[in-house]
Amino acid sequence: xxxxxxxxxxxxxxxxxxxxxxxxxxxxxxxxxxxxxxxxxxxxxxxxxxxxxxxxxxxxxxxxxxxxxxxxxxxxxxxxxxxxxxxxxxxxxxxxxxxxxxxxxxxxxxxxxxxxxxxxxxxxxxxxxxxxxxxxxxxxx
Numbered sequence: 509x510x511x512x513x514x515x516x517x518x519x520x521x522x523x524x525x526x527x528x529x530x531x532x533x534x535x536x537x538x539x540x541x542x543x544x545x546x547x548x549x550x551x552x553x554x555x556x557x558x559x560x561x562x563x564x565x566x567x568x569x570x571x572x573x574x575x576x577x578x579x580x581x582x583x584x585x586x587x588x589x590x591x592x593x594x595x596x597x598x599x600x601x602x603x604x605x606x607x608x609x610x611x612x613x614x615x616x617x618x619x620x621x622x623x624x625x626x627x628x629x630x631x632x633x634x635x636x637x638x639x640x641x642x643x644x645x646x647x648x649x
Contacts, residue, residue, distance in 0.1 A: 510577065513578070514578035515612050515622070517639050518581065518624045518634050519583055519585055519633055520583070520584050520585065523588070524588070531559075533546050533582070547561070548568065548570050548581065549563070552581070552605055552608065553584050570624070574627055579616070581609070595636035606643075
């Protein structure tokens with residue numbers, strides 16, 4: 509069993525007129541990165557649907573040097589219509605993300621909730637800042 513110390517929030521880096529389901533991201537990761545499967549453990553669609561990516565027991569492929577001890581959560585979006593990083597989360601996504609993070613926090617109470625950018629400042633991912641603050645109530649005590 510893996511020891512989970514991080515829950516890392518990502519965006520799929522698509523514009524509002526583009527989609528990115530777990531199945532689509534799986535195709536991209538296999539084609540572009542030559543991975544065996546999607547790198548994220550969960551994908552949250554704009555309508556709030558939470559899709560399963562990699563099983564949690566498997567090491568992810570979403571944050572270099574941190575995959576062995578983390579869960580990767582990706583939301584569909586993250587870019588504005590011009591392709592610039594932006595918080596494009598819908599209310600349904602925010603609600604679903606909160607629900608998923610509450611569940612993960614119950615199961616992994618010592619895991620910090622951070623953004624990809626917190627661990628790799630060269631990334632604009634996930635398109636919104638202050639992930640740790642937004643989910644301060646779910647951080648380890």
